[in-house]
Amino acid sequence: MESSKTENLDKEGVTMKHTFSSTLDSKEPKGPIAERWTKYKNEINLVNPANKRLIDVIVVGTGLAGGSAAATLAELGYNVKAFCFQDSPRRAHSIAAQGGINAAKNYQGDGDSTYRLFYDTVKGGDYRSRESNVYRLAEVSANIIDQCVAQGVPFARDYGGLLDNRSFGGVLVSRTFYAKGQTGQQLLLGAYSAMNRQIGRGKIKVYNRHEMLDVVIVDGKARGIIARNLVTGEIERHSAHAVVLGTGGYGNVFFLSTNAMGSNVTAAWKAHKKGAYFANPCYTQIHPTCIPVSGDHQSKLTLMSESLRNDGRIWVPKHMKDAIAIREGKLKPTQLTEDDRDYYLERRYPAFGNLVPRDVASRAAKERCDAGFGVNATGEAVYLDFAAAIMRYGKEQAFIKGLDEMNETIVRELGKEIVKAKYGNLFQMYEKIVDENPYETPMMIYPAVHYTMGGVWVDYNLQTTVPGLYAIGEANFSDHGANRLGASALMQGLADGYFVLPYTIGDYLSNDIRTGTIPTDTKEFDEAEKSVQENINHFINNKGSKSVDYFHKKLGKVMWEKCGMSRNEKDLKEAIEEISLIRKEFYKEVMVPGTANEFNEELAKAGRVADFLELGELFAKDALLREESAGGHFRDEHQTSEGEAMRRKEFQFVSAWEYKGEPKDAVLHKEELVYENIEVKERSYK
Amino acid sequence: MMNLTLKIWRQKNASDKGSIVDYQVSDISPDMSFLEMLDILNNQLIEKGDSPVAFDHDCREGICGMCSLYINGEAHGPDRKVTTCQLHMRKFKDGDTIYIEPFRAKGFPVIKDLVVDRGAFDRIQHAGGFISVNTSGNTQDANAIPISKHDADKAMDAATCIGCGACVASCKNSSAMLFVSAKVSQYALLPQGQIEATDRVLNMVQQMDEEGFGNCTNTGACEVECPKGISLENIARMNREFMKASIKS
Ligand SMILES: Cc1cc2nc3c(=O)[nH]c(=O)nc-3n(C[C@H](O)[C@H](O)[C@H](O)COP(=O)(O)OP(=O)(O)OC[C@H]3O[C@@H](n4cnc5c(N)ncnc54)[C@H](O)[C@@H]3O)c2cc1C
Ligand code: SF4
Ligand code: FES
Numbered sequence: 050m051e052s053s054k055t056e057n058l059d060k061e062g063v064t065m066k067h068t069f070s071s072t073l074d075s076k077e078p079k080g081p082i083a084e085r086w087t088k089y090k091n092e093i094n095l096v097n098p099a100n101k102r103l104i105d106v107i108v109v110g111t112g113l114a115g116g117s118a119a120a121t122l123a124e125l126g127y128n129v130k131a132f133c134f135q136d137s138p139r140r141a142h143s144i145a146a147q148g149g150i151n152a153a154k155n156y157q158g159d160g161d162s163t164y165r166l167f168y169d170t171v172k173g174g175d176y177r178s179r180e181s182n183v184y185r186l187a188e189v190s191a192n193i194i195d196q197c198v199a200q201g202v203p204f205a206r207d208y209g210g211l212l213d214n215r216s217f218g219g220v221l222v223s224r225t226f227y228a229k230g231q232t233g234q235q236l237l238l239g240a241y242s243a244m245n246r247q248i249g250r251g252k253i254k255v256y257n258r259h260e261m262l263d264v265v266i267v268d269g270k271a272r273g274i275i276a277r278n279l280v281t282g283e284i285e286r287h288s289a290h291a292v293v294l295g296t297g298g299y300g301n302v303f304f305l306s307t308n309a310m311g312s313n314v315t316a317a318w319k320a321h322k323k324g325a326y327f328a329n330p331c332y333t334q335i336h337p338t339c340i341p342v343s344g345d346h347q348s349k350l351t352l353m354s355e356s357l358r359n360d361g362r363i364w365v366p367k368h369m370k371d372a373i374a375i376r377e378g379k380l381k382p383t384q385l386t387e388d389d390r391d392y393y394l395e396r397r398y399p400a401f402g403n404l405v406p407r408d409v410a411s412r413a414a415k416e417r418c419d420a421g422f423g424v425n426a427t428g429e430a431v432y433l434d435f436a437a438a439i440m441r442y443g444k445e446q447a448f449i450k451g452l453d454e455m456n457e458t459i460v461r462e463l464g465k466e467i468v469k470a471k472y473g474n475l476f477q478m479y480e481k482i483v484d485e486n487p488y489e490t491p492m493m494i495y496p497a498v499h500y501t502m503g504g505v506w507v508d509y510n511l512q513t514t515v516p517g518l519y520a521i522g523e524a525n526f527s528d529h530g531a532n533r534l535g536a537s538a539l540m541q542g543l544a545d546g547y548f549v550l551p552y553t554i555g556d557y558l559s560n561d562i563r564t565g566t567i568p569t570d571t572k573e574f575d576e577a578e579k580s581v582q583e584n585i586n587h588f589i590n591n592k593g594s595k596s597v598d599y600f601h602k603k604l605g606k607v608m609w610e611k612c613g614m615s616r617n618e619k620d621l622k623e624a625i626e627e628i629s630l631i632r633k634e635f636y637k638e639v640m641v642p643g644t645a646n647e648f649n650e651e652l653a654k655a656g657r658v659a660d661f662l663e664l665g666e667l668f669a670k671d672a673l674l675r676e677e678s679a680g681g682h683f684r685d686e687h688q689t690s691e692g693e694a695m696r697r698k699e700f701q702f703v704s705a706w707e708y709k710g711e712p713k714d715a716v717l718h719k720e721e722l723v724y725e726n727i728e729v730k731e732r733s734y735k
Numbered sequence: 736m737m738n739l740t741l742k743i744w745r746q747k748n749a750s751d752k753g754s755i756v757d758y759q760v761s762d763i764s765p766d767m768s769f770l771e772m773l774d775i776l777n778n779q780l781i782e783k784g785d786s787p788v789a790f791d792h793d794c795r796e797g798i799c800g801m802c803s804l805y806i807n808g809e810a811h812g813p814d815r816k817v818t819t820c821q822l823h824m825r826k827f828k829d830g831d832t833i834y835i836e837p838f839r840a841k842g843f844p845v846i847k848d849l850v851v852d853r854g855a856f857d858r859i860q861h862a863g864g865f866i867s868v869n870t871s872g873n874t875q876d877a878n879a880i881p882i883s884k885h886d887a888d889k890a891m892d893a894a895t896c897i898g899c900g901a902c903v904a905s906c907k908n909s910s911a912m913l914f915v916s917a918k919v920s921q922y923a924l925l926p927q928g929q930i931e932a933t934d935r936v937l938n939m940v941q942q943m944d945e946e947g948f949g950n951c952t953n954t955g956a957c958e959v960e961c962p963k964g965i966s967l968e969n970i971a972r973m974n975r976e977f978m979k980a981s982i983k984s
Contacts, residue, residue, distance in 0.1 A: 121870045136791065137857050139898060140799040156878065189872070198877040199868045201927050203891040210881030228891055234798055235894060242865035249861045257854070280846055309793040344764060346771045349795045478796075481821055484766070547870050596781045598774075643786050647748065648847040650789060651781065 069717040073326075073705055076508040077181040082726050083163070086185045089509075090552055094559035101126030104558050105289040105566070107274055109261045109316050111138030113233070113539055114522025115295025116240035117546025123252035124243075125551060127558075130287055131244065132256045132276060134311055134653070139241045142297055142309040143542060146233025147354045149215055149225035150539040152190040157214055161222040163187045168727055169220045170537060173406065174502070174530020175680035175696060176729045177332075177703075179722065181509055182527045189548040190540050194226055196547060200239040204228050217535040218355055218406055225536045230354060230474050236539055240546070259285075260653060261316045262581045264292055264323050264518060267573045271323075271518035275574075275581045279653060282646040284581060286574045288567035290558055291517045293550065294320060295542075298501040298523040300333070302661045302668065303613075304605025306498035307339060307352040313657040314664050317505050317524050325513035326705035326718055328506035328526035330664065331672035334533055334681050335614050337410035339497035340482055341430040350497040351482060353433075353475055355535050358403045360438035360468065361492070363414070365422040365431050367391040372422045382424065382432055382491050393417055401734040408532050408681050408694075409734055411496035415614045416692065418495075425493050434491035439464035496614060500538060502529045502681065503671075506705040506720075510553035511545060514705075519554060521545035526703070531680025585645050588655045593638035597654045600635045604628065604658070604665055612665075616672050617685040624669040625713055632662040666712035671704055674717065694732075701729075737763040737829040741776065743788055744836040746845050753845070755834075765825035769812060770795060770802065772824055773835075789848040795820040797962065800897030803904070804849055805836040810901035810960040818899065818962045838904035841947040842911065853900050855946035856914060862942035863935040864918050866927055880926050890924040893917045895963045902957035902965070908949030913957040915943050916973035917965050923976055933980040940977060 078085040096104065104127050108119040111133040119131040133141060155161040166187035171178055194212070198204065204226050205213040214223040228235040247253040258279040265273040265288070273288035299314035300306035321327045338353045366372045367389050374380035394413055395402045405413075414431050417423070424430050443464025447454045454460065465488050469476065476487050483493070505513050505520035507527055512519050522542040529537065607627050611620035635658070643649045678687045678694035687695040703720040738761045746753030760776050767775075770792055777787035793801040797818040804819045806812035812822045827833065835849065843851040868874065894917070902913035919936050922928025928935075951970060958967045 117870065124869055124871075135793055135799070135801060136853060137898065139857075140793060140801050142794065142799075144799050145794045145796060154877070192872040192874075194877045195874045196868075196870060196872055199866065199874040199927055200870075201866045201890075201922055201925050203887055203894050203921065203925065204877075205891075206882060206884045206887040208884050210883050210887075211878050228894075231798065231895060234897075235891075238894065242860070243870050245857075245860045246865040246867060249865075255857075257857075309799065310795060311793050343766050346764060346767050346775065348768075348771050348774055351796055478821075481817060481823065482768075484823070484825060548872055592784075594782075596778055598778065640781055640784070642781055642784060648789055648850065651787060 069719050071718050073506070073703070073718050073720040074508065075179060075181070075720055076510060077179070078509070082180060082184045085181055086188055093552060093556040096555050096559050096562060098126050100562040102128070103565070104128065104561055105130065106291050106293065106554070107132070107287055107289040108293045108295060109274065110141065110295030110297060110522070110524070111241070111244070112141035112143035112295060112297055112522060113236055113240055113542030114524070114546045115293070116141065116237065116244055117543050118293055118295060118521060118550050119253055120240060120243035120247055121547055121551045122554070123247035129247070129253045130256065130289065131253055132259045132261055134258065134260045134279060136257050138244055138255060138257070139238060141237060142312050143237045143539070144234045145309060146539055147230045147352065148217065148356060149227035149232045149536045150193070150236060150543075151217070151224050151534070151536045152194045152226060152540065153187055153224060154191050154194060156212060157223045159222045161224050165222065166190060166224065170528065170534060171530065171724075171727050172730075172732065173532055173534040175532050175732060176530065176701065176724065177329075177679050177722065178528055178530030179720075180724060180726055184726070185549065186528050186541055186544050189544045192548060193540060193543045197236060197239050200242060202228065202235050202239040204235070215356065218358070218404055220534065233539060236543065240543070261296075261319070262656065263319045263577045265573050265577045266323055266515065267567070267571065270516045272567045273569065273574065275577050277581070280648050282644070282649065284578055286569040286578060288569045288574075290561045290564060290567065291519065291554055293519040293521060293554070294505065294524050295522045295546065296524045298504070299661070299664060300498045300501050302604070302665050303498040303608045304601050305342065305347060305350050305609070307336065307350050310349060313660070315657050315660045317520070318660040318664055320505060320513065320515065320518060320520070322708050324515045324708070325518060325520070326506040326707050327504070327667060328703050328705045329503035329531075329671065330668040330706070331612070331675060331682050332502035332531050332680065333498060334407060334500040334502060335411045335496045336499035337407055337414060337496050338433065338494045339499070340479065341425055341493055341495040342427065351478065352497070352499065353479060353492070353494060355407070357433060357472060357475060358410070360471070361403065361433040361435050362392055362437055363394050363403055363410075363431055363433055364390045364392045365417045365424060369421055372424065375424050376426060376428060391417070391422070398734045405734045406532065407535070408683070412614055412683060414496055430493040430495045432491035433494045435468055435487065436491070439468055439488070442467035500533055502526065502531060502533055506703070510556065511550055512553070512557065517557060519550060521550055531682055584656065585652065587636070588639065588641040588652055589645050591636075591639055591641065593640045595638050595640055597639060597641065597651055597658050600631060600639060601658045601661070603631050604662055607631070608665055608668070612669050612672055615683045615685055618673065621669045621673040625666055625673070628662060628666045628669065629711070629713065632666070635659065635662055663712045667706055667715055670713055670715065671706065674704060675700055737765070737824065737827065737831070739763060739827065739830075740832040742832060742834045743849070745788070745848055748847055749844055763824055765823070767824045768795070768820060769806070769822040769824065770820050789850045791850050792820055797821040798897060800899040803838045803851065803899060803901070805838055805904055807834050810838060810904045811899075811962050816962055816964055818897070838900050840900075840903045840909035842903065842909060843900060853898070855948070856898050856900065856911070858946065859911070859915060859939055859942045860918065863931075863938040866922065867931060868927075882925060886924050890921045893920040893924070893965065893969055896965050897963055899962065901960045901962060903948065905956045905960040906949070907954065907956070908952060910951045910957070911943050911946070911948040912951040912970050912973070913961060913965055913967070915939055916969040919973045919976055920969040923972060932976060933983050936973065936976045936980045937984060
């Protein structure tokens with residue numbers, strides 16, 4: 050590593066110092082951006098098919114990223130071991146994705162291209178992602194759709210039998226492919242079917258209900274993992290020539306999020322503790338349209354797809370007295386006249402209106418609720434109203450059918466039919482949860498944690514700072530900068546797994562054709578297993594007084610209040626201290642019932658929460674360092690007079706953290722971001 | 736707020752005999768989901784140092800297929816077209832007694848309490864639940880073969896199966912026909928799937944039989960309890976595919 054450097058950043062008379070110890074090499078190929086990936090593929094080392102049989106690869110995670118990687122590596126001839134904590138690979142969290150997947154197919158002939166998808170992604174990410182990676186993602190995107198159709202993924206089609214597209218926020222073309230409101234499910238079942246084919250051929254061995262608890266490093270290289278069998282409690286050693294993490298995002302550090310209950314940071318965090326740098330942990334996507342929290346019992350939050358913002362208008366009451374009356378149940382939203390409503394997105398952003406990007410919409414909702422205009426009992430909800438859309442569609446229908454356009458009842462009924470055809474499943478989901486009919490009264494929504502752009506740092510090869518350890522999908526940090534565009538996570542997961550990793554990992558593995566099987570009876574495996582075992586014993590023997598959830602909720606509250614939609618220096622400093630105290634209390638007071646040698650969900654949860662308690666602290670430290678507002682990261686100190694985000698040139702870098710004991714002692718490494726193919730501009734939606 | 740009596744199947748492990756145990760929960764809000772109600776019970780048990788009730792769950796929004804539970808004699812409980820994680824307590828009333836048992840079938844052995852092993856479903860898929868295409872990306876353009884909207888929509892309807900196993904648990908014969916036929920139908924309806932149709936249906940049905948699932952006697956209970964509305968039409972389609980394949984082979 051290079052010697053330590055110190056930078057002085059001057060801002061409003063205050064001088065902040067941050068030291069960093071090296072500049073990271075992204076290993077991007079040189080040359081014109083459109084030729085980099087092809088040139089790279091032509092120059093890497095390959096492993097001949099006979100030799101691939103001598104090489105083992107561990108893939109942790111069977112979501113879109115891990116599932117597609119496992120299938121492809123096995124098909125190439127490597128021996129693959131795949132791990133997931135659910136009871137089947139098909140249940141990975143990718144299954145829950147609703148809206149769609151982007152690809153630069155230009156089937157609509159509306160001017161889409163690889164360059165435009167590349168441009169939209171870099172701009173959408175607020176100029177905080179790596180150009181070469183994003184270009185490659187855009188380049189392989191079209192092929193993903195070909196691949197999935199060949200696998201039997203039933204994408205939506207038009208009456209001519211060709212594939213249909215939707216539009217998503219932040220872009221001007223229609224490039225989103227979808228399968229009803231279940232795109233993630235269908236893509237994952239596609240990857241799972243590709244895995245099944247290889248499982249049937251004996252090329253993939255699957256370990257369901259297994260949790261990776263450490264990565265094993267031998268001579269500086271990742272050579273295996275320690276996993277716990279969640280049914281028997283057995284601690285197992287697994288060796289391989291390379292280890293791939295496709296373990297998803299860490300949104301559950303907030304306790305409440307739209308992620309599945311089991312989504313966790315453990316695999317990524319253990320890798321971090323073994324030398325993998327963790328990049329941009331503070332970049333979190335808070336999605337504007339989720340069902341609000343209803344009480345303390347709540348275990349998770351439910352997303353209402355972004356597509357609803359095409360037709361729903363977002364508002365709160367204009368007058369405080371009305372907001373209070375609504376909260377007390379004395380007034381109904383439908384009783385307020387147009388003049389008494391504040392359509393605040395349309396007011397603040399006349400050009401984009403209700404379709405501003407996710408980060409902007411979320412902050413605007415918080416601003417109104419903080420000012421006291423929230424509309425549910427907790428004061429943390431705004432309306433998403435379809436009444437206008439129902440009447441507009443109804444009038445159109447009445448005209449087409451030659452019915453009376455002035456008859457409100459007829460118009461309303463016709464309009465409801467159209468809205469039902471478009472969003473029926475979402476309306477039904479809302480009604481099941483909230484017990485209110487959104488056709489009759491506006492929906493209530495509030496922002497919720499949804500996705501994490503930060504993750505394990507990887508270079509162009511998707512390799513972490515530990516040789517032989519790779520990270521793909523939401524688990525890595527690479528492609529979305531400070532804000533992800535809708536329908537791009539599915540694209541990235543499949544791009545990494547089907548088309549990128551299988552090449553880049555081959556280059557590394559070409560050095561391992563003579564290595565032979567990695568033994569597991571070595572001191573490195575002994576030590577890793579021992580530390581895993583000690584941790585488990587601590588939890589089982591602790592016999593404290595409070596459940597794991599108690600601590601997880603406490604952490605979540607600090608994260609949401611101090612590291613959530615807007616952040617400032619004071620809050621972040623407090624958060625670092627508070628999280629570190631909760632962690633101490635957790636180790637002293639946590640109660641894990643049962644034994645280590647059985648199915649014990651509380652034990653599994655304890656391990657996950659322990660890691661969230663460390664990650665949370667690093668998250669706050671990273672947010673404190675980043676004295677600018679970019680994408681999902683908003684610092685109160687850095688906004689325009691109109692309350693918009695202010696990016697700063699000095700922060701045009703990736704912060705990659707090296708573990709040094711306590712999370713707050715982590716050491717910063719920077720990857721400078723260079724924009725040669727896109728001009729860095731102001732992001733405005735007014 | 737509601738007070739409830741829960742009668743829950745407790746079984747330490749696969750070899751334990753197991754029995755129903757009674758529990759009381761109070762102050763249950765009608766806005767809670769069924770699993771959140773169980774979270775409350777579990778927190779009570781943990782704080783007393785007792786062992787919490789084990790049950791499977793993950794997405795808690797009706798799509799991963801991980802949750803199960805046989806509630807008052809119905810797979811996924813009394814509501815229609817929802818999974819247990821989407822069931823809300825407003826479907827119950829104060830003072831109710833609720834029976835909670837695992838999905839029972841020879842093909843789904845109990846692991847612990849309410850958790851069962853549905854690995855048989857995975858093995859049926861390994862036997863033929865795929866199209867043999869390499870994932871190299873060297874495929875033809877996605878629009879090269881148009882597919883009628885009608886067929887694509889039907890294939891999608893079949894493909895929405897979440898693999899939860901409610902169909903098996905609801906069937907007096909523990910038949911897995913609805914699940915298997917959903918997969919067979921998805922591929923049978925698409926041109927890409929037709930090339931291997933013969934082998935697929937024969938192999939999947941053979942594996943289904945080996946796993947110990949019973950025969951289909953057309954009672955239709957599976958369709959009623961299926962949270963995703965998978966239609967019996969699929970079973971008819973699979974039977975036709977199977978007949979065709981048997982004649983060919
Ligand atoms: C409600 C919702 C809707 C969404 N909709 C969209 C959308 O419309 N379009 C879009 O592009 N994106 C969407 N996203 C985002 C997208 O779904 C995810 O980013 C993406 O699916 C992540 O895929 P993955 O393969 O990286 O990880 P995941 O699918 O999360 O898979 C993680 C895997 O890792 C395993 N795992 C984790 N930890 C361990 C461990 N310690 N040991 C063993 N195994 C482990 C899990 O078992 C699982 O198999 C949505 C997200 C949510 C929450
Ligand atoms: S057919 Fe229905 S009940 Fe059976 S596994 Fe599929 S979704 Fe569940
Ligand atoms: S927990 Fe995923 S379907 Fe119920």
